[in-house]
Amino acid sequence: MALPTLPSYWCSQQRLNQQLARQREQEARLRQQWEQNSRYFRMSDICSSKQAEWSSKTSYQRSMHAYQREKMKEEKRRSLEARREKLRQLMQEEQDLLARELEELRLSMNLQERRIREQHGKLKSAKEEQRKLIAEQLLYEHWKKNNPKLREMELDLHQKHVVNSWEMQKEEKKQQEATAEQENKRYKNEYERARREALERMKAEEERRLSRTDGHKRNP
Template structure:
């Protein structure tokens, strides 16, 4: 991965240098063409343009030279555009290299982290970490045990309350049954007294009738 990055960086640098040299050469060629068009007396000085008029070199330059100038300018602009694109590709390449480098670094760190626990030093660090976490684990376990005991106590209490409720319900049912039996006995007893009273009344009536009949018979016989 590192060799690939270095090779890509070197190729981008060589391509940039070649393009820059070509651009410098085109600029020097354009300047020589400009001096030829300006003439011996105007060499080294840029021709000024007058408002509303075409440049002097375009007025007096021969058509082949002017066409060459236009062609050189177009090639120069194309070269500058190509150089800009090269710079953009180089920047993108540098960004890609940096991204690959960061990913490689993360991958190496991950491997080192995973392999670290396989070494004696990593095992020692793991034991140290476990020793440091042991009090907290013991505290957590103790808390869980206490919570379980509390839940068991609540469950036992609820079970006793349920048993008491069932016992009370059974007692209430027995009392209700006894009440019904006593009510039935009382009703039968009252019915017996009523029947006995009715029977006594009928017996007294019958005795009175017999007595009256005997009186009449004795009166007739006398």
């Protein structure tokens, strides 16, 4: 039995439909793949952006931390250097002060030593001078005892000295008496002058009183 023969246009339509279906499927696959690729690239861009952002923040934070560490190190170094400089200045000041004190002490000791030497020299000279005077006095006493004429001259000088002293005392006594007499006269003169002035004032006051009394009597 022979199979029925399909029309040729129907076969062509069927092949066209199949081709269109395959094309639609291919387009769907392409769209799906495109969407997948687009999502992948979008996600990749987002991840890259986030990673770059995170990397930038991390790098910035690391840089800031490093800067802060370096800044703290520099501040510590400067602080330590300032403390060292201050300590050096204090030590230098103490050394200068100690040097001045030692120099003053040395000068004071030298001055004290020089004064002690001078005093010792003066005492030595005074002792030598005293010994010379004692020796001269003893020699003079010895010579005086063995020289009668000198003893007579000394006795005469002593008598003259006594007479002169007595005369001077008499003269001083006369001067004192004359001064006392002058003072007494001056006192008497001042007393007499004051007494006369008082009497004159009393007399004038009495005359004024009598004058006022007479005036009242004439003008009742």
